[in-house]
Amino acid sequence: MEERMNLKFQYNKISQLQLIKQLAVRQRALPTLKNKESALRLEVKKARDQAFALDQKMKERTAELDAFMKLFVEFDPDIVKIKNVEIKTRKIAGVKTPLLENIEFEIADYNLFKAPSWYPEGIALLQEICQLQIERDFFIRKMQILEQVRKKTTQKVNLYEKVQIPAFEDAILKIKRYLEDEENLSKASQKILKSRFEQESQL
Numbered sequence: 001m002e003e004r005m006n007l008k009f010q011y012n013k014i015s016q017l018q019l020i021k022q023l024a025v026r027q028r029a030l031p032t033l034k035n036k037e038s039a040l041r042l043e044v045k046k047a048r049d050q051a052f053a054l055d056q057k058m059k060e061r062t063a064e065l066d067a068f069m070k071l072f073v074e075f076d077p078d079i080v081k082i083k084n085v086e087i088k089t090r091k092i093a094g095v096k097t098p099l100l101e102n103i104e105f106e107i108a109d110y111n112l113f114k115a116p117s118w119y120p121e122g123i124a125l126l127q128e129i130c131q132l133q134i135e136r137d138f139f140i141r142k143m144q145i146l147e148q149v150r151k152k153t154t155q156k157v158n159l160y161e162k163v164q165i166p167a168f169e170d171a172i173l174k175i176k177r178y179l180e181d182e183e184n185l186s187k188a189s190q191k192i193l194k195s196r197f198e199q200e201s202q203l
Helices: 011-069 120-203
Strands: 079-094 094-105
Touching: 011 079, 011 120, 079 120, 094 120
Parallel strands: none
Antiparallel strands: 079 094
16 A cells, blocks of 8 residues: 655745755655665675574584583583673664674683593583674674664655655645646736737727
8 A cells, every 4th residue: 555645735936945945855865775775784684694604503512512411411511601791882884783892701610630631622612602602692683773773764765765755746746837827827817918908008
């Protein structure tokens, strides 16, 4: 269903000029909005692809860790803790998005002599899985923020392109035709009056 805009205007030159001005604002803004929409669409796809790639990598590493834990039940996953996550913001197509700067881990003390030889490898693997999960969550959040803004930008593009610009153009054309008709009527009236005066002056 086509959306229609109820545009209020008067059939005069001032109203026509105001509409021309408002139309020009939208026509200038439209290419910028379209470029922003394209850029956001691309960034959403990039973030989605990165989140998917990290998810796949995380699944692979989790399978490796599961194999460790099945063989060695004494492995304690609580040995690795996240101490700090540094977050920054970065603007993408004018949109503020979270950027993962750094992750600090805290490794609990354990007995090097009693622990199996694979322990350091298990800890490093667990650390990598945590890092991958946090990175994936960040890309998902980034994707959600960008997608939300992209949807709003698409709505604005459609509003300008399919509703407002045609409505302004139509209104300007209506006023133009009305003013032309008014001018023609005025000229015709003047001609009639002139011919009457001429006829009367000849009498």
